[in-house]
Amino acid sequence: MATASQLLPENTFRNRFLLAWERIKTPVFYFLLFFWAILCLAPLYFTLVFSLKPVANAYTPPIWFPIPFTLDNFRTVLQSFDLFPRWILNSMIISLSVTLLRVLFCSMAGYAFARIEFRGKKFLFNALLISMMMPGIVTLIPKFLVIGPGFIKGGLHIGSLVLPTGFNLIDKLGGVVLPSFVDAFGVFMMTQYYKSFPKELEEAAIIDGTNRWGIFFRIVLPISQTQLLTLGLLTFQGEWNNFMLPLLILRSPQNFTLPIGLQWFRGEYYTLYSTVLAGSLFNTLPILILFFLFQRYFIQSIATTGSKEG
Amino acid sequence: MSKFNRNKALENLTGYLFISPWLFIFFTFILFSLGYALYLSFTRYNLLSPAQWWGLEGYKRVLTDSLFLDKALPNTFKYVLIVVPLQTVISLVLAFAMDQKLRLRRLFRTVFYLPSVTSSVVISLIFVWLFAAQGIFNQLLGLTVNWLNNVKTAFYIIMGMNIFTTSGTLMLIFLSGLQDIPESVYEAARIDGADSLQIFWYITIPMLRPIIFFVVTVGMIGCFQVFDQIYVMTSGGPLDSTTTITYLIYKWAFRDTTVKMGQASALAVILTLIILVVTLIQRRLIEGSGVSNQ
Numbered sequence: 158m159a160t161a162s163q164l165l166p167e168n169t170f171r172n173r174f175l176l177a178w179e180r181i182k183t184p185v186f187y188f189l190l191f192f193w194a195i196l197c198l199a200p201l202y203f204t205l206v207f208s209l210k211p212v213a214n215a216y217t218p219p220i221w222f223p224i225p226f227t228l229d230n231f232r233t234v235l236q237s238f239d240l241f242p243r244w245i246l247n248s249m250i251i252s253l254s255v256t257l258l259r260v261l262f263c264s265m266a267g268y269a270f271a272r273i274e275f276r277g278k279k280f281l282f283n284a285l286l287i288s289m290m291m292p293g294i295v296t297l298i299p300k301f302l303v304i305g306p307g308f309i310k311g312g313l314h315i316g317s318l319v320l321p322t323g324f325n326l327i328d329k330l331g332g333v334v335l336p337s338f339v340d341a342f343g344v345f346m347m348t349q350y351y352k353s354f355p356k357e358l359e360e361a362a363i364i365d366g367t368n369r370w371g372i373f374f375r376i377v378l379p380i381s382q383t384q385l386l387t388l389g390l391l392t393f394q395g396e397w398n399n400f401m402l403p404l405l406i407l408r409s410p411q412n413f414t415l416p417i418g419l420q421w422f423r424g425e426y427y428t429l430y431s432t433v434l435a436g437s438l439f440n441t442l443p444i445l446i447l448f449f450l451f452q453r454y455f456i457q458s459i460a461t462t463g464s465k466e467g
Numbered sequence: 468m469s470k471f472n473r474n475k476a477l478e479n480l481t482g483y484l485f486i487s488p489w490l491f492i493f494f495t496f497i498l499f500s501l502g503y504a505l506y507l508s509f510t511r512y513n514l515l516s517p518a519q520w521w522g523l524e525g526y527k528r529v530l531t532d533s534l535f536l537d538k539a540l541p542n543t544f545k546y547v548l549i550v551v552p553l554q555t556v557i558s559l560v561l562a563f564a565m566d567q568k569l570r571l572r573r574l575f576r577t578v579f580y581l582p583s584v585t586s587s588v589v590i591s592l593i594f595v596w597l598f599a600a601q602g603i604f605n606q607l608l609g610l611t612v613n614w615l616n617n618v619k620t621a622f623y624i625i626m627g628m629n630i631f632t633t634s635g636t637l638m639l640i641f642l643s644g645l646q647d648i649p650e651s652v653y654e655a656a657r658i659d660g661a662d663s664l665q666i667f668w669y670i671t672i673p674m675l676r677p678i679i680f681f682v683v684t685v686g687m688i689g690c691f692q693v694f695d696q697i698y699v700m701t702s703g704g705p706l707d708s709t710t711t712i713t714y715l716i717y718k719w720a721f722r723d724t725t726v727k728m729g730q731a732s733a734l735a736v737i738l739t740l741i742i743l744v745v746t747l748i749q750r751r752l753i754e755g756s757g758v759s760n761q
Contacts, residue, residue: 175662186564190571193561194578196631200593201581203603207596216601262488275482285489288497294692294713295739298507298720298732299500308503310517336496339488369481398586400695405721416588420699423592430596437589444584452577455584459636460643 201441208435215431230435241436243411244418248440251333251403251414252396258338260389264381266339267347268373271354282348289341301405304332332406333414337396343388346458350384351377387454394444394455415440507732514726525733535734538707539715542622546711547690547745550626555682558634559675562641576642579635587632591699594628618708621701625709629696633689637682644678645671680753684746691742712738 207215208230209223234241269275270282302308307323326332358380362372378385403414413421419440423433448455483490508525512518529535561579565572582590597603598614605611614620648671656666672679694713697703703710703718710718712734720731 171664172662175664178663183567183569186567186569189560189564190569190575193634194575197578197581197635200590200597201585203597204593207603218606220603220606258488266486266489269482269485273478273482273485275479278482281486281490284493288493290688291497291501292688292692292739292742294716295504295735296496296500297716297735298728299503300496301720302503303495303500306514310514336492339492341489341493341497344489369478369485373485394584398588400586400588400698404698416586419592420588423595433592434596437592440589441585444586445581448580448584449577456576456580456639459580459639
């Protein structure tokens with residue numbers, strides 16, 4: 158008798174709770190997951206429904222289904238406002254050029270930090286790590302001045318020579334590309350990747366007398382495709398959705414990117430909210446397509462950010 | 468000997484050529500910009516005439532400005548103190564649920580990440596409409612509140628939206644952390660007679676500590692600088708109830724009719740110091756609490 162009651166768990170509150178928890182935990186977790194999933198889908202679903210209804214019926218029920226159904230809002234976006242296609246094009250130009258440049262330059266720098274022995278490497282790599290933790294807001298104003306009018310108005314006068322101190326790229330797409338074409342996080346990511354990369358392939362090429370450039374462009378770059386794609390997708394997503402810098406740099410409506418344009422359009426044509434949301438879907442769609450095509454890479458890149466730095 | 472030296476010089480040169488694009492960005496947009504921001508914070512600068520040395524006057528004006536003291540500063544802390552804990556706990560709970568090897572978890576993972584892929588502007592425009600007086604939210608509940616025009620509700624709508632959009636990404640980070648904990652550790656604990664509550668508290672949480680630190684740090688640095696959503700949804704209003712420090716920096720430097728680049732720079736420096744101090748305190752708290760790990 159005494160031994161049996163010792164083997165049984167004590168009838169304490171804690172044990173009763175644990176027993177009950179074992180029984181209900183699966184339904185509780187399912188409930189949580191479904192609840193959050195509905196929360197995640199609802200805004201996008203309602204947006205889609207709303208943008209598929211005529212402007213006149215925007216605020217009349219039903220809200221659950223697009224009745225009456227129309228594609229007019231999407232047509233308006235592409236045809237009636239010639240600025241919309243322009244914004245899509247601008248966004249494409251900026252995002253693609255930043256992505257291509259960043260993938261190339263970050264992998265070059267990452268390769269150098271991982272493989273090439275040069276003076277001051279450790280110091281510079283530490284500087285890179287520190288710069289990753291620095292809040293971006295502190296450099297915002299100087300960044301704006303360097304891209305645009307320069308930090309000395311009218312340029313730097315050395316004798317009769319006048320040197321500009323800024324790139325004069327306000328209201329130009331290049332002004333958004335300039336500060337973004339390489340970034341610390343990308344360099345860090347590529348460095349970690351190349352450090353874990355087998356050296357044998359390169360060593361064979363070094364013995365053959367191939368120089369660093371040949372090794373990098375002909376051997377290293379082609380085999381790191383997967384990693385380049387991951388960095389490229391992350392970069393494209395970030396630039397496509399970027400808001401603060403384009404907001405400060407791009408001034409005239411024909412030079413806006415899609416996010417800036419949408420925000421501006423909403424202010425100008427408040428009553429056409431169906432069109433605003435249809436335009437929003439044009440901003441969301443390319444990213445969604447990329448996401449579904451390359452989900453594995455997106456998730457991998459997010460998942461590794463934590464474990465690498467933690 | 469000379470050949471060796473030449474090789475070494477070549478290797479040095481190649482290294483620097485490989486990192487030169489990054490070096491350019493680092494020197495102009497990080498190092499120089501950081502120094503220049505510091506310099507500007509001690510000046511009076513309106514873009515029209517050259518920056519004038521102003522000493523500590525800019526800082527003094529920031530620290531006596533009622534918009535900063537009564538609105539931006541408390542609002543920013545309120546935002547961080549509400550959003551960071553909630554998004555961390557929610558994403559941890561979701562990751563824990565995802566780690567139970569339930570059915571459909573791939574589908575859930577995709578769906579949870581959707582709000583994070585959508586741009587901040589688009590999600591803000593959608594929420595402006597959802598919470599408008601005639602919006603879906605009111606229609607569903609039969610209310611007529613103008614959520615974003617109300618001093619009492621506007622800021623909470625923005626907070627809720629940001630918790631909602633970031634939790635998906637943070638969940639993925641936690642999930643990979645949970646999956647990195649070796650099964651053998653759990654088994655050993657079970658053999659020693661630990662129950663599920665003890666396993667969660669004495670194994671899972673301590674093993675996740677570095678990831679929790681990462682998520683909280685990144686979350687805080689982001690929350691202290693919240694801008695896009697505020698710009699799009701409320702522009703700091705109504706009655707400055709959603710004005711945060713970053714929005715105030717933007718307002719002083721780029722929006723107000725009298726441009727105050729110097730004063731805005733002083734505020735940016737102050738914000739950076741706040742972030743630095745809070746991060747260090749937070750690191751102490753997370754590293755110093757409970758069973759130490761590593």
